[in-house]
Amino acid sequence: MEMKTIKKEDLPKLILSIFVCQGAGVLGSIFTRSSVSTWYPTLAKPWFAPPGWFIAAVWLLLFTLMGLSLFLVWREGLGRTAVKDAIYVFAAQLGVNILWSAAFFGLQSPLAGLIVIALLWLLILLTIIKFRSISRDASYLLVPYIIWVSVAAYLNYSILVLNP
Numbered sequence: 763m764e765m766k767t768i769k770k771e772d773l774p775k776l777i778l779s780i781f782v783c784q785g786a787g788v789l790g791s792i793f794t795r796s797s798v799s800t801w802y803p804t805l806a807k808p809w810f811a812p813p814g815w816f817i818a819a820v821w822l823l824l825f826t827l828m829g830l831s832l833f834l835v836w837r838e839g840l841g842r843t844a845v846k847d848a849i850y851v852f853a854a855q856l857g858v859n860i861l862w863s864a865a866f867f868g869l870q871s872p873l874a875g876l877i878v879i880a881l882l883w884l885l886i887l888l889t890i891i892k893f894r895s896i897s898r899d900a901s902y903l904l905v906p907y908i909i910w911v912s913v914a915a916y917l918n919y920s921i922l923v924l925n926p
Contacts, residue, residue, distance in 0.1 A: 775836055780829030786856045787825045790863035797867040805872075806924040811917055824910055827903045828856070834900035835893050848892035855885035872922035879915045886911060 768776060798814060812820075832852055838845050858881055866875030886908045894901035 772833070772837055776830075776833045779833035779836060780826055783825040783829035783832065783856065784822075786860055787821055790860045793860075793863040793868035797870055801870045802867070805921055808917065808920040808924065810913075811920075820910060824907050828907060831893060831900040831903035834897040834903070838896050842896075844892070844896055848889070848896055851885065851889050851892050855882060855889050858882045858885055866918065872918055872925060875918050876915070876922055879911065879918050883908065883911050883915060 832849070835845055835848050835852070840846055840849075858878060862875055862878045862882055865871060865878040886904065890901045890904045890908065893904065
């Protein structure tokens with residue numbers, strides 16, 4: 763991977779990109795806060811369910827990678843239709859990411875969560891495809907995200923099955 767050097771004038775875009783993505787994580791955590799200590803511990807979970815501290819650390823890293831990815835595409839210029847379209851898809855997946863927390867934890871519904879995470883997975887894939895045509899590096903930075911969401915989708919499904 764060869765990335766262009768980040769110039770001084772790029773820093774505001776870089777910071778804003780990471781801030782926006784971390785902000786989505788904060789918004790999602792509003793829905794998880796109450797349920798993670800009350801409802802979620804009462805659920806039967808599969809053997810591979812990671813501990814809460816690990817999940818939080820992974821999301822912190824993933825939202826940072828998402829911000830870097832967004833920055834790499836954004837700095838290619840909003841005047842380009844492909845860049846604008848890619849950022850719209852990125853924004854949609856970011857919104858659906860927050861919606862998953864609202865569906866699964868806020869509504870305390872593994873079924874609603876599963877439906878939303880399936881849509882999220884598709885939007886992440888579409889984002890990777892759109893980003894790849896603009897910046898391969900940006901698309902590569904989203905690979906850990908889609909892998910994690912794949913695991914999370916299977917965990918969500920397993921919780922649904924284990925808690926009829």
